[in-house]
Amino acid sequence: MPDHPPPIQFVPLTVADLPRLARWLAAGDARRWYARRDMSYADVQAEYGPKISGVEPARGSLIELGGAPIGYIQSYLIRDYPTYAAALRIEPGAAGLDLFIGEAAYLHRGFGSRALAQYIREFLFTEETVSCCVVGPDPENAAAIRAYGKIGFEYVKTVQVPGEDCPEYVLRVTREGLK
């Protein structure tokens, strides 16, 4: 990592970004661990359109590195998703996060963990009502579990969310624990 790594910024997702999102979700690690299925462009519109319009409570942003988009991150309050909340049985102030690095050249180079910690500091732990943040990778997703562990996430439990094809390895971080 250079002395002054390029800055990371978060830019709210727009409809104009959906082709890029669809391209990212169709291949590589993002396809394998995040999309976990083949997604048509219509599927991508159906999944992300409501987050852009505000119909769905989750907020989505592109992760930009030095001004260039390299990935995607979204956050939400777990309690806004009752099925997920019932499966997780976690404190009411918990915020959930999902992310992926879409540009393969930027995978496993420290950007995902750095982006996640920065996003949590800028957008989640600035909210008094958010008491902790939660991620739920596939238990076999060793790179994600390692990335989250580096910034202070700790394992809580493994849960099976109804309707999902694999269990979630739930990790949690508090204000005090975030590195």
Ligand SMILES: CC(C)(COP(=O)(O)OP(=O)(O)OC[C@H]1O[C@@H](n2cnc3c(N)ncnc32)[C@H](O)[C@@H]1OP(=O)(O)O)[C@@H](O)C(=O)NCCC(=O)NCCS
């Ligand atoms: C998960 C993700 C966002 C993490 O971002 P990242 O920039 O790759 O993460 P980092 O580089 O900060 O950390 C990854 C760590 O895993 C390690 N790693 C990479 N491949 C690995 C593997 N197969 N097994 C174990 N560790 C692995 C890396 O060496 C690195 O650890 P290190 O810094 O100690 O060397 C990114 O890998 C990604 O987008 N993956 C595909 C989609 C995905 O899994 N999303 C998360 C769903 S919850």
